[in-house]
Amino acid sequence: MQNLWENYRAAIILAALVVIGLMLSIYIVPEEEQAVVLRTGEPVRVVNTVNGTTGAGLYVRVPLIESVRLIDKRLLDLEMTDEEVLSQDQQRLLVNAYARFRIVDPVRMVERAGTTDGVRVALEPILNSVLRQELGRRTFQSMLTAERGSALANVRANLDRQARQYGAEVVDVQIKRTDLPDGAPLQSAFQRMQSDRQREARTIRAQGDRDARIIRAEADASAARIYAESFGKDPDFYDFYRAMQSYNETFRKARDGEEPRGDSNIILSPDNEYLRQFRGRR
Known part of the structure; x- marks a missing residue:
């Protein structure tokens, strides 16, 4: 009886160890995340990456030897708020901008930045720098026109080139607001624009x-x-034309209330030479 109990207890312990081993070995990779498997701190494989062949689901690792780092697969935001930028026409501008990026090389990201927050910390000064350089080559007025689109395209390209070293890809850069500081500079700019x-x-x-x-x-x-x-x-036509011009000028003044020759009324005989064209006489 005692031997049976000892065998039963050993089976329970073995089953518990198997369950614990499975729990330590199996990990889940959600659809919106990608995973980097680390062995003694070194990346050995990736799962469910943006350009990879594996997808989300259950995976197995070597317990106690391998660890898993989950990294967001979605688009991430990088904010720049109320940064002062000097334009080409020496205008101090307060710029609110943001960039969208995603991690396309999780191994490099883990090696260079550690986490997505580390990528943000690395990219913030770069976004600030490239935006200052690009806006510094343009006037404030040009940023209110279609030229703004080409400026942002240059900013995105420069920021993306720097972000690649952290395993990130910049997909978009936009300026939310470009304002002049309150006070005299703002009024001076408005007057100059006017x-x-x-x-x-x-x-x-x-x-x-x-x-x-x-x-x-x-x-x-x-x-x-x-x-x-x-x-x-036709000389007769010339005589007719001049008479019509004279009639128009004279009767217009009388019609509009003006006083032709100092009088308020015009009284002419029907046989007056001035009215010969009305009578059809040349």
């Missing part, structure tokens, strides 16, 4: 007046040529 717009409006208006004068002069020359040709062919 003066630039007014100067541009004056230039456009002057060009429009010039073009209008050219068009009007060409039209008057064309009209004069047509009139001259018409008058030369």
Whole structure:
């Protein structure tokens, strides 16, 4: 009986050891994470990486010898808040920007940065530096135009080149806000922008007046040529045309309430020579 109990207890202990061994050996890799298996601190294999062939699920390791480091596989954010940047036109700008990155080489990330937070700490000053360099080559006004897109593309390319040494890939860089500091610099910038717009409006208006004068002069020359040709062919038409102009000017003043020749009324005899064109007489 005693031997049976001892055998039963040994079986229980053995089963417990097997369960504990399985618990220490099996690890789970979620879909949104990738894993690096370390043996005595050195990476030996990876699981469920961005460009790898293995996927999420249950995996086995050597207990007590191998450890597993789980690394986020999703896009991660890198924030830059209210950093002061000097533009090409010597404007002090407060810039809020962010970058999105992901870990594409987890082994290098573990060796160079340790964790994703370590990657953030390494990339923050780099983002600050490349953004300062790029905005320092551009004016504040250019950052309000389509040129902003090319500037951000350059920032992303430069930041991505630096991030590769930490096993990260930068997929996007955006500027949330680009503001001038409060106070005199802000008012001075607004006044300068207003003066630039007014100067541009004056230039456009002057060009429009010039073009209008050219068009009007060409039209008057064309009209004069047509009139001259018409008058030369038919002198009676010239007499008729001049009479119509005179009637229009005289009766317009009377119609609009102006006083022709100091009087408020016009009284003419039906047989007056001035009205001969109304009577159809040449």
